Amino acid sequence: MSAALRGRRILITGAAAGIGLATAHRFLTEGAAVAALDRDAAALGRLKAAVPGRTLTVFQADVTDADGVAQAVNDASRALGGIDGLVNAAGIDLVADIEAMAFADWNRILAVNLTGPMLMMQAAYPHLKAAGGSTIVNVSSAAGLAPLGNRMAYCASKAGLQMAGKALAIEAAAFGIRVNTVCPGAVETGLLRAGIDAAPDPAAAYEAVRARYVLKRIAAPEEIAAAILWLTSSESSYVTGTLLAVDGGRTFH
Numbered sequence: 001m002s003a004a005l006r007g008r009r010i011l012i013t014g015a016a017a018g019i020g021l022a023t024a025h026r027f028l029t030e031g032a033a034v035a036a037l038d039r040d041a042a043a044l045g046r047l048k049a050a051v052p053g054r055t056l057t058v059f060q061a062d063v064t065d066a067d068g069v070a071q072a073v074n075d076a077s078r079a080l081g082g083i084d085g086l087v088n089a090a091g092i093d094l095v096a097d098i099e100a101m102a103f104a105d106w107n108r109i110l111a112v113n114l115t116g117p118m119l120m121m122q123a124a125y126p127h128l129k130a131a132g133g134s135t136i137v138n139v140s141s142a143a144g145l146a147p148l149g150n151r152m153a154y155c156a157s158k159a160g161l162q163m164a165g166k167a168l169a170i171e172a173a174a175f176g177i178r179v180n181t182v183c184p185g186a187v188e189t190g191l192l193r194a195g196i197d198a199a200p201d202p203a204a205a206y207e208a209v210r211a212r213y214v215l216k217r218i219a220a221p222e223e224i225a226a227a228i229l230w231l232t233s234s235e236s237s238y239v240t241g242t243l244l245a246v247d248g249g250r251t252f253h
């Protein structure tokens with residue numbers, strides 16, 4: 001075991017799958033105690049079974065439910081003995097042109113991808129203040145840096161999350177809390193797969209996504225977890241309010 005997060009107590013949302021799950025596993029390997037929050041109780045059960053012992057606790061909650069979030073964050077803090085770090089990885093995608101996008105779809109994307117992280121940050125804030133030297137990492141998207149077609153709601157939610165993190169970084173600094181944002185490109189997860197499989201020609205859709213990237217490949221979730229680890233660890237101690245593109249080179253040019 002390496003020890004970049006030895007003794008640190010980290011709450012991770014969306015931790016039952018994809019990027020959040022890879023982050024939970026990496027953080028445990030780095031010596032952290034992890035509270036995994038997700039709406040998917042069955043997947044949380046599988047995660048808990050895979051990680052016996054007391055370094056991992058799991059909490060079922062929907063990040064859009066303010067009361068549920070407050071309860072889960074307090075429960076997580078009690079289980080961990082405090083919270084030194086929050087990672088907001090829970091999120092959902094929507095591929096729809098403006099005419100096909102229902103009002104309810106727009107509201108749901110903003111609720112999960114923007115309001116959810118806000119509720120988590122607000123609920124975790126007193127615990128992060130109490131801990132001192134603490135961190136928040138929000139998982140936004142390269143789609144919040146450079147837009148994609150047929151994804152107006154998703155792009156807007158992710159750009160909003162970037163600015164929320166920057167704004168909070170200013171006031172949180174007084175309490176020793178750093179707030180940073182990771183902007184992944186395409187990552188091999190269930191979220192990406194669902195979008196590809198819904199296309200009329202999934203193989204062509206996958207190729208079109210891959211071709212957007214300078215590195216000409218889709219990322220593994222572990223590559224995003226590595227960036228989240230850096231921004232959560234003291235290795236990034238002079239970094240706050242930043243947007244870190246981990247996007248295979250899609251948005252720098």
Ligand SMILES: NC(=O)c1ccc[n+]([C@@H]2O[C@H](COP(=O)([O-])OP(=O)(O)OC[C@H]3O[C@@H](n4cnc5c(N)ncnc54)[C@H](O)[C@@H]3O)[C@@H](O)[C@H]2O)c1
Nearest residue numbers: 014017018019039062063090091141184186187189190191
């Ligand atoms: N996969 C990609 O290509 C990609 C690219 C850029 C950004 N992202 C972002 O990364 C984050 C993680 O995505 P992923 O690809 O790992 O997705 P995923 O679908 O594999 O995992 C997301 C997890 O979040 C949970 N979740 C979703 N809505 C929730 C809610 N309302 N409350 C609590 N938990 C909820 C799901 O149950 C799931 O376990 C998302 O914010 C996503 O927008 C993903």
